[in-house]
Amino acid sequence: MTQFKVNKPNILLLAGGVGGAKLAEGLAAMEGISLSIIGNIADDEIFHGLWVSPDIDTLTYSLSGLVNRDQGWGLADEGSKALEMLKILGNDTWMFLGDKDFGLHIHRSNRLRQGYSRSEIASEIAQSLGVKVPLILPTDDVVQTRLKTNEGWILFQDYFVRQRCAPDVLDIRFEGAEQAKPTSQALTAIEQADLIIIAPSNPILSIEPILSIPGLKDALQSSKASILAVSPLIAGKPFKGPADKVMASLGLEASAIGVANHYRDLIDQIVIDDQDCEATAEIEDMGIACGLDDISMRDQADKVRLARSILANHVSFNGFVSSEAAQ
């Protein structure tokens, strides 16, 4: 097992949805660390009057083991009866919401009306479903991603689900971010972290909304922790989602180099895929330590292997020592 100089080092993961949840699961399986996760809330949206929080739910469902493993989001053994009724009653139902999932959205919306904060509710739901890792929201305020396409500004789920990421993204804004206050839990987690890992999530659509909340990027930059990103791209392609398309249409290079460059003000290290080894020199020229690994996470064993390898092989700052190789 990996030995750390720091006893139970605090590791903080910044994560979006499916990709972030995979690494979250891998890290949650590690012993000897104290893990916290800050999730993305900017793809939250109201459907049928209910508050839906897709990325947070993906983290919750993944870490509770209730997730639908085939699709990486939603719940296993789901039904679609509520959605079928909503369709019969004349509602748009392009956003799939399962029956169990609806139970959760009903609960969340009801708790919101009762006056609980979004982060209290997310934490309570995660605990009820058996998640052991603190799941932290970056803010209790509403921040929503809006994407400018040829048809004007649209909401994230419209782009991502209804239009299947087909439109070119001309611009992005995180509505409400400027006024949003970070949660004290997020600030504390950053302050106490020994290592901060940016998950292989969409840099623009999943991580940037977290960084857009005033105070959070500053806290990250002034943190004593080393910050390590895991590339969400292998040979320029994401496992899932439109990271490459969105990066390209915003003028960023859709590659490991582009990811490193995007995070260059923030990160100390990046782990990229073995396939992208030729990018190492250019990334290290940016002053970023570049590690190579097999970063694909096809199954549970891959997630654990990558998490273990990050801690064992790639973390090389004070406080961490890689005394043993990954098992």
Place this chain on the structure above:
Amino acid sequence: MTQFKVNKPNILLLAGGVGGAKLAEGLAAMEGISLSIIGNIADDEIFHGLWVSPDIDTLTYSLSGLVNRDQGWGLADEGSKALEMLKILGNDTWMFLGDKDFGLHIHRSNRLRQGYSRSEIASEIAQSLGVKVPLILPTDDVVQTRLKTNEGWILFQDYFVRQRCAPDVLDIRFEGAEQAKPTSQALTAIEQADLIIIAPSNPILSIEPILSIPGLKDALQSSKASILAVSPLIAGKPFKGPADKVMASLGLEASAIGVANHYRDLIDQIVIDDQDCEATAEIEDMGIACGLDDISMRDQADKVRLARSILANHVSFNGFVSSEAAQ
């Protein structure tokens, strides 16, 4: 087929839940009449932040043919995944709400938040589910039955579902009734009715809340229509629900005579079960015409038979003529 002097007479049914829905189905199958229904909204209640309207839904589900025939309420082919999730998340789940049913409650609650009136929503839902009969709410305001038990005042579903009608009912009030305004549709339906039928529903818990809305009882009493009640009791027992218990604990006689007496200011006629034939004289002494029939409705054929028999054999006021016996 029954012949009427009036072309397509307007028949208005006042109905509660399961018992009322059965006669509603029977009447809806009749040709040559124009049927409307005023349903009971006083057992409406908020569950998990959603507006649930059990009696209206029972009417809607029954008249659309989607009802669970075994239980007489709820939907056939239902699931319970949403409720299971709500239970895991720590919510009381003694009120069964199915997954399809949740779809409807989500829709109703969302439409309410969008500013639609309860009666617009009920009408829209009924139409979407294929109900051909106008389903009218007595009021767009909130009227809620509260029952006084030894433990104090409780809501209807607490008494009916959670406590399974076990407590003695010491008193009843219809909260909000005094301030409630009748809907124009209800007033119009009463005004235009040639015959008003009070369904074999609980007189205290299902029909009284309708009558408690200022203006509605007056409109009924001053209506040109004949008013005919169908007893909800046979040999002192209801088919379902606590009508006998509630009547008895409020000091009313739990019998066909008690029902006739309760409605004596309102009705011209009552149809009671053949088994209660000995009550005829006492009821007729109240100035109420008393018809005998088999009023049990065990299956679809029974509902149609009773509806046909009421129109063919028991309606004997001007405008109606029973030219042919029930088929």
